[in-house]
Amino acid sequence: MAKFLLLAFRNVFRNRRRTMMTLFMVGGGVAGLLLVGGFFSFMFWGLREHTINSGLGHLQIFTADHFNRDEVRVLDTGIDSWRQVAASVKTGGHVRGVAPRIEFYGMVSNGDKSSVFMGTAVDPAAEASLGFFPTRFESGRDLNNKPGGEVEALIGNGLAKSMNVKVGDGLTLLAMTSDGALNGVDVQIVGIVNNGIAEIDARYLRITLASAQRLLQSDRVTNLVVGLDKTENTDLVAAELAPRLHGLPQQLVLKKWIDLATYYKQVRSLFSTIFVFLGVIVFFMVLMSSVNTLLMTMFERTREIGTMLAMGTPRAWIVALFMFEATIIGVLGAIVGVVAGNLLGVLVNHSGLHLPPPPGFTEPMNFRVLHVPSLMIGASLLVIASLALASILPAIRASRLQIAEALSHV
């Protein structure tokens, strides 16, 4: 068997120029997949971390009824004993912080004009403990929790523009209380925020938890956001925390970030489909050109194959020989592709290239390529399988040659 493999290996390098061309083609396919896949992986990673660290958190705790709630009276299904739950969760391993939040909706008015807002009420100190990305201010500063201080608010730059306000100006917020009554509070803008997503900035409003509870006339919160040291620990911590939520007066549920990141999932699904499509194209590209090359090789070696068959070589061995040769080309092509793909990836990462802002975003996007081992293995297996498959037709043809005709082949 070793000698047979040696024969296959040497045959691969019989026509070096042709082998090099095939290796370039196979390697090019692998390198292309690694670059595209590496960029997509970077994009997924970036979007994941952006999604989590822009406020979603790694885990969130809700009441079981939260997802069947009335969208207007948001605290009807809020968490009562949130302080105890937060204190319990905080003691878990890998937990960086726990922050209570109220997600609510309402109207904002400057006296002349009204608009809809999507509000989040936060405890600034607890938010800071989560260690998320800092809020990007166009002007002003973050909220603080001074007892008895003025009701402070942050608003998105789009909302500020539409309401024609700046830092220091006042706004009136209107929302529905738990009793169904309409309530209002006056707030002073302390900061104008740029989240990088125009649609969000046009509705963004953030106030302190105490202000929102006064506005909504409730001591509850809608959810608790949990920040972890690393995203990769999400499953581990979720499994550890879930039992702690049992046996409480309210039935609570723990959601992982992936369950709540609808946009992330849609983007990932779309780009994964594109990547699979690219993989299929590479597969067929390698397959068709390899069939051609291997058939050419077979015709050139007709007399040699005839000689081997004449000497009594089993036909299955001839099939195996061609498949070995194709697999060797596949393996070498995969190695060339992985090396080239990674080198090009390093070059791209050091080039400082940026892409235009994606739809809905206002910031340009870094063009970086991640080196993903599973992608390297997958792309390599894809081309090796393509080559092995491509060798079947030439191998069968070679094994079925009429010996006498093959020996007289010129």
Place this chain on the structure above:
Amino acid sequence: MDEIVNVEAVSRSFPLDTNPAHHPAHSFVSALSHATLRVTAGEFLAISGPSGSGKTTLLNLIGCIDQPTTGRILVDGVDTSTLKPSSMSSLRREKIGFVFQTFNLIPVFTAAENVEYPLLIQDVSSSERRQRVADALDSVGLSARANQRPDLLSGGERQRVAVARAIVHRPALVLADEPTANLDTHNATQLIDLMHGLNRRLGLTFIFSTHDARLLDHTERIVRLCDGEVISDLLKGDSRG
């Protein structure tokens, strides 16, 4: 002496048109017609005749790489007309050695590896392979060239490697189709002498085809073909034609 080959009224015709649906009787060409031949073990037999006389066809049929249209061939007592392709392959592997006009060595193998090939496909152990390859190369005087690839060998040396490859697995029969056609007279004579020496020393049966009349002096038995028919079968000092 044991009979190693028995060719009984064998004919071989080939279709002129490769499409089997278009085969009226007149579109066949006859390459061999009612050939009968018996070869006993240890013979050194030449098949001679002009180009197109059917020499290669007869050797292909004896060598089980082609099948007769009519008649039957027994090789070492085995009726090859009843064999399945896999059994024909086994028969060739174990009982027959081939030497071709154009040497047909595997170009990516060294001389030793080429000689080793028939043992490889017979699953002979590596230590025994080494010994037998060394013996075979020694018997053709090419021990010193064992590690050279065919492209670095002369035509005469290549054909001697081919002879070593043909005898290394100790076949019952060695078939050589125009083994000297690509060699100059000196190398051709040397090769025939080498084969004859192996025939005498090892008792190997050799059947070779040639159209070179000068080489026939070195043989004991000459079968002459013309237009696909055996026209004479001469043993030196005797005539069976």
